[in-house]
Amino acid sequence: MNTLLSEKHRTVRRSVRNFCERELRPIAKEIDQEARFPWEIVEKMGNLGFFGVQAPIDLDGAGMDSVGYAVVIEEISRVCASLGLCISVHNSVVIYPLLAFGSEEQKQRWVPPLARGEKIGAFCLTEPNAGSDAAAIEATAVLDGDHYVVNANKVFVTNGGIADICLFFVRTDPKAGRKGVSVIVAERGTPGFVVGDLEDLCGMRANPVSSIRLYDCRLPAENLLGKQGMGLRIGLSGLDAGRIGIAAQAVGIAQAALEEGVRYARQRHQFGVPIGKHQAVQMMIADMATQVDAARLMVYRAALLRDQEKPFSQAAAMAKLYASETSSKVADLSVQIHGGYGYSKSYPIERYYRDARVTRIYEGTSEIHRLVIARGVLGQ
Amino acid sequence: MGLHIIVCIKAVMLEPPKGQLIRSVDSLELNPFDWPALEVALRMKEEHGGTVTAISMGPEDSVFVLYEAMAMGVDRGVLVCDRAFAGSDTLATSTALAAAIKKLSPFDLVLFGTRTADSDTGQVGPQTAVVLDLPMVTGVHSIQWTDSGIQVERYADGFREEFNLSLSAVLTIHPRSVQPRGLGLSGIELAFEEGEVEKWDLAELDLSPDQVGWAGSATRVLSWKRVTRERKCEFISGTANEQVEELVSHLKKSGLIG
Numbered sequence: 001m002n003t004l005l006s007e008k009h010r011t012v013r014r015s016v017r018n019f020c021e022r023e024l025r026p027i028a029k030e031i032d033q034e035a036r037f038p039w040e041i042v043e044k045m046g047n048l049g050f051f052g053v054q055a056p057i058d059l060d061g062a063g064m065d066s067v068g069y070a071v072v073i074e075e076i077s078r079v080c081a082s083l084g085l086c087i088s089v090h091n092s093v094v095i096y097p098l099l100a101f102g103s104e105e106q107k108q109r110w111v112p113p114l115a116r117g118e119k120i121g122a123f124c125l126t127e128p129n130a131g132s133d134a135a136a137i138e139a140t141a142v143l144d145g146d147h148y149v150v151n152a153n154k155v156f157v158t159n160g161g162i163a164d165i166c167l168f169f170v171r172t173d174p175k176a177g178r179k180g181v182s183v184i185v186a187e188r189g190t191p192g193f194v195v196g197d198l199e200d201l202c203g204m205r206a207n208p209v210s211s212i213r214l215y216d217c218r219l220p221a222e223n224l225l226g227k228q229g230m231g232l233r234i235g236l237s238g239l240d241a242g243r244i245g246i247a248a249q250a251v252g253i254a255q256a257a258l259e260e261g262v263r264y265a266r267q268r269h270q271f272g273v274p275i276g277k278h279q280a281v282q283m284m285i286a287d288m289a290t291q292v293d294a295a296r297l298m299v300y301r302a303a304l305l306r307d308q309e310k311p312f313s314q315a316a317a318m319a320k321l322y323a324s325e326t327s328s329k330v331a332d333l334s335v336q337i338h339g340g341y342g343y344s345k346s347y348p349i350e351r352y353y354r355d356a357r358v359t360r361i362y363e364g365t366s367e368i369h370r371l372v373i374a375r376g377v378l379g380q
Numbered sequence: 381m382g383l384h385i386i387v388c389i390k391a392v393m394l395e396p397p398k399g400q401l402i403r404s405v406d407s408l409e410l411n412p413f414d415w416p417a418l419e420v421a422l423r424m425k426e427e428h429g430g431t432v433t434a435i436s437m438g439p440e441d442s443v444f445v446l447y448e449a450m451a452m453g454v455d456r457g458v459l460v461c462d463r464a465f466a467g468s469d470t471l472a473t474s475t476a477l478a479a480a481i482k483k484l485s486p487f488d489l490v491l492f493g494t495r496t497a498d499s500d501t502g503q504v505g506p507q508t509a510v511v512l513d514l515p516m517v518t519g520v521h522s523i524q525w526t527d528s529g530i531q532v533e534r535y536a537d538g539f540r541e542e543f544n545l546s547l548s549a550v551l552t553i554h555p556r557s558v559q560p561r562g563l564g565l566s567g568i569e570l571a572f573e574e575g576e577v578e579k580w581d582l583a584e585l586d587l588s589p590d591q592v593g594w595a596g597s598a599t600r601v602l603s604w605k606r607v608t609r610e611r612k613c614e615f616i617s618g619t620a621n622e623q624v625e626e627l628v629s630h631l632k633k634s635g636l637i638g
């Protein structure tokens with residue numbers, strides 16, 4: 001498989017993998033159990049360019065393409081999916097929309113510190129009454145002189161507990177329905193910006209997912225991204241890019257689950273032979289390896305289409321759907337191979353199993369992805 | 381005009397596919413023992429100014445190690461590559477490298493890793509120094525600049541040794557002397573997209589075919605096969621007391637305790 005990648009992308013894989021094995025592997029279990037964000041390695045990751053993979057070099061990013069980005073997310077997630085999530089959201093749905101829709105001034109102001117990893121980004125769309133139905137958001141922004149007065153209650157914000165620069169989806173025109181949604185940037189520290197309690201999550205526990213509320217928060221009008229009413233367009237184009245990140249994350253988790261399953265199948269003996277000699281276990285391994293490979297190919301294809309500036313939405317949606325479902329399936333089979341030990345915290349597979357599950361839920365559930373894909377196929 | 385430091389690096393095969401010794405791009409990697417040599421060169425450049433050139437002798441598919449070196453901060457990469465080099469032993473390799481190094485004159489230092497992860501001879505650095513007729517110290521831990529050259533420190537057989545060397549000189553760098561920096565993504569992007577590796581063949585080096593490859597080699601590898609050591613893991617079960625009993629009897633049986 002890897003020979004499909006260029007020399008450059010193989011070097012990206014090797015160097016990110018080396019970093020993750022050396023710096024992240026030793027703490028991955030502990031930060032999951034303690035639900036702690038690993039600040040200690042953020043600076044190192046920032047220096048290596050992980051926080052600005054696709055941002056241009058003159059804005060302190062690494063200037064990579066989407067395939068390189070997918071490889072980075074995959075490798076980080078193979079070792080620690082929580083950090084893969086942090087980096088994926090930060091790059092795909094924060095930096096990318098700023099680059100695509102921001103004014104020159106906004107880019108210069110926000111992108112470099114984000115790309116260096118000195119500031120962390122968040123994407124605040126979901127609300128208690130608006131999940132899959134993004135257009136149902138209730139947050140409001142009312143223009144008052146040269147400021148917007150914003151009230152919002154955003155939940156399930158990835159990086160919420162640590163984010164400095166947050167894209168808020170708000171309603172600027174209460175009567176305009178889908179066209180009344182806008183995106184405005186809120187910086188932590190602005191009066192009225194309040195971070196809620198961290199979610200006590202099943203997986204992705206090292207990511208401080210939290211609610212963020214804005215109470216009569218006065219944000220300068222120049223913090224509006226794009227034009228008023230462009231919010232859903234900005235959101236959807238960010239999510240298009242984000243799908244490649246989440247799909248790559250799912251491939252990374254699936255790869256980790258596969259490797260653990262193979263390792264255990266070689267080492268565990270029952271009935272006098274390694275369990276990998278039993279055909280039932282071999283069938284599982286074969287299915288796992290095949291599905292991981294297929295998912296990876298779909299992710300790289302979507303990324304390649306994006307790099308070639310061809311339509312990639314449908315390919316990205318399929319990759320996200322298939323890779324996320326695959327990571328759940330593969331993690332489940334790997335638990336099965338581990339038997340009782342797979343259900344214990346003594347082995348890493350239980351973490352992969354928990355982490356894999358949410359990839360089918362966030363940045364669009366599998367059901368919503370099927371709707372999108374079917375619409376594309378049926379030409380509706 | 382600053383220093384000119386040359387670092388010799390190699391693509392090695394790590395974790396060959398099960399049962400086979402196949403050289404393929406996917407199983408190649410920059411020799412892990414060469415990273416510290418590159419790091420030492422780059423730190424000297426950062427401190428004193430100058431340029432760092434990396435050279436690798438190997439087939440076309442090993443060119444990526446030079447791009448990786450450039451991604452790390454090396455200024456210039458040279459691949460010494462010719463069909464005639466096939467089958468070179470460490471002597472023939474040293475002959476070719478020395479010719480390339482001469483062509484890169486003037487230079488102050490030539491650095492090597494102590495050995496390679498795939499053939500492990502540790503001969504190429506020292507032999508190249510001999511061919512170039514330059515002073516050489518192996519397994520260097522640290523380097524100080526003096527008025528007349530450098531003072532280096534090496535640990536060997538429980539002793540700390542110090543040497544003064546005049547320049548130009550050849551050093552092999554101890555793998556634990558420095559922690560190499562990681563490759564940043566922007567470095568990788570710039571090296572692979574904008575960097576250029578020069579390719580030098582036999583003619584370019586003014587060597588004749590009988591000095592390199594099989595003809596120029598003093599040794600012949602007769603056969604090559606992987607030796608694997610069996611490791612087994614046994615689980616001990618039962619109550620804590622039973623487990624201790626069993627463990628002790630195991631250790632006794634294997635002669636590890638008396």
Ligand SMILES: Cc1cc2nc3c(=O)[nH]c(=O)nc-3n(C[C@H](O)[C@H](O)[C@H](O)COP(=O)(O)OP(=O)(O)OC[C@H]3O[C@@H](n4cnc5c(N)ncnc54)[C@H](O)[C@@H]3O)c2cc1C
Nearest residue numbers: 123124125126131132156157158361362363364365367368
């Ligand atoms: C760990 C984590 C991190 C997250 N990070 C972020 C973040 O950074 N920013 C952010 O804005 N949000 C984030 N989310 C929220 C996430 O995107 C939403 O949970 C997701 O969009 C689903 O919304 P919901 O939970 O309200 O479910 P609902 O929309 O209520 O869906 C419930 C169920 O109904 C199904 N369903 C809903 N509508 C339809 C339909 N039309 N047809 C068929 N089935 C349907 C869904 O597929 C699902 O099975 C995060 C969530 C989690 C768990």
